[in-house]
Amino acid sequence: MSYTVNTLRTMTRSCEMMRDRVKSVVFKPEDRKVLDLTFGPTAAAELVGRTPEALAKAEKEGRLSPPKQLGNGRRYYTLEDLTNIREALHIHPGKASDEDAVVVAVQNFKGGVGKSTVTKHFADYLALHGYSVLVIDCDPQASTTTMFDIQPESLIDEEKTLGNFLSPRSTFDDFRQAIHATAWPTIKIVPSSLGLQDAEWDLTATLREGGQAVREGLQRLRIGIQGVIKDFDVILLDPPPAMGFLGLNVMAAATGLLVPVPARQLDYLSTIHFMDTIADNIEILEENGTPVDYGFIRVVCSTYTPSKPGEADMWKMMQATYANFLLSQPILASEEIKNATQAFRSIYESKPSAAHATYQRCRDNLDSVFNEVLQQIREQWPSQSISKRANDAVTSVAA
Structure with a gap:
């Protein structure tokens, strides 16, 4: 193997090792990216196109599950919760099913x-x-x-x-x-x-x-x-x-x-x-x-x-x-x-x-x-x- 090829291979292996080390720190303790996104009632309502009052009413009527709650009483929703809200309230912001992307x-x-x-x-x-x-x-x-x-x-x-x-x-x-x-x-x-x-x-x-x-x-x-x-x-x-x-x-x-x-x-x-x-x-x-x-x-x-x-x-x-x-x-x-x-x-x-x-x-x-x-x-x-x-x-x- 020539000096040039050997040098490039060595540099590649070194970069790969460093990349893996960086990712292990960034995503620790998981190997893959995990989304830990949370949204307060106002932000959640805005993202699904409803008011906080409308979500609270739907929750009271049993059409939606209540939001999660921290020890300090703060209410929040996860990304999965937003998906569930859209499905429960029949909110679909995208195209019709027969239309093309x-x-x-x-x-x-x-x-x-x-x-x-x-x-x-x-x-x-x-x-x-x-x-x-x-x-x-x-x-x-x-x-x-x-x-x-x-x-x-x-x-x-x-x-x-x-x-x-x-x-x-x-x-x-x-x-x-x-x-x-x-x-x-x-x-x-x-x-x-x-x-x-x-x-x-x-x-x-x-x-x-x-x-x-x-x-x-x-x-x-x-x-x-x-x-x-x-x-x-x-x-x-x-x-x-x-x-x-x-x-x-x-x-x-x-x-x-x-x-x-x-x-x-x-x-x-x-x-x-x-x-x-x-x-x-x-x-x-x-x-x-x-x-x-x-x-x-x-x-x-x-x-x-x-x-x-x-x-x-x-x-x-x-x-x-x-x-x-x-x-x-x-x-x-x-x-x-x-x-x-x-x-x-x-x-x-x-x-x-x-x-x-x-x-x-x-x-x-x-x-x-x-x-x-x-x-x-x-x-x-x-x-x-x-x-x-x-x-x-x-x-x-x-x-």
Whole structure:
């Protein structure tokens, strides 16, 4: 074994050992992430879309179990309690059962723009509010997979992975078998693994075959998702930071696009190239029998620090450039997010690492950003669409 290979192998083993030590501290005494989230009556009522008084009345009438109680008399609900409340009161915030999930790609070619962080936090936000979510990690680096406490190394030899499904050489045709549970009751994940890179090479090889083989190679993810499209409210795709066959599969499968762009000049300039490349590749997909038509495209300014003059100027430039395609609220840079990510968690899974007010500001900011995206998603479901209901009302009056 050469010096270089031996050195890299040694460094890898050392990093793996340290990773396991860190996780043993973070999740101690459990081996896996456990959500110990609790909610007071006001917070619980807000999350399920009812008033505290309405919940108290339902509990008094026996329609709901009473909340748990601490020794000091403080009442609280768990995440499972919220699910039970929604079921008992027939609260379903998502789509109708016969409607399709909205498939959102959190896409940008440039690394370091916060794709995986946005994907993880948005998934947790949706789950907290009662939506059923499937996360598909399409990046061989597997950052999102790791955030959901799945070790990609353990999936290399498994047959039930995204990489195995996407490979044209594979006879694995049941997409459902690649879906794994997470610590969140209403979030499932199709994890990434190192084998996903092999799928990229296999898919690229279909170019030599042309015709139908290329079309199938471009649509494999879309076909897989179609088998579970009615089982979830939202499907989030975390693509690789490059436009190969994996990236084209993501573009072909998505029905909505969320583009994170930090308020930095280089990121802004690279996004110009990204938008142009996306348009070029959609034309390639359509030329190969794979039509693409997104229900919405939105840009979100990520890791924004208003006190930095350069970033404040970039935010104004982004507002002028993207206009209505830019979310009105940027994601503010926060140590809370950094600290949570280092603990393999999102803000929604974490306790405050600093002052409670600092944590709450961070969480309120994320809530505002994700609520804007959620409204775009709801517009894609006829049963939830405000514009659809308004049009139906006008048609009814005219008739």
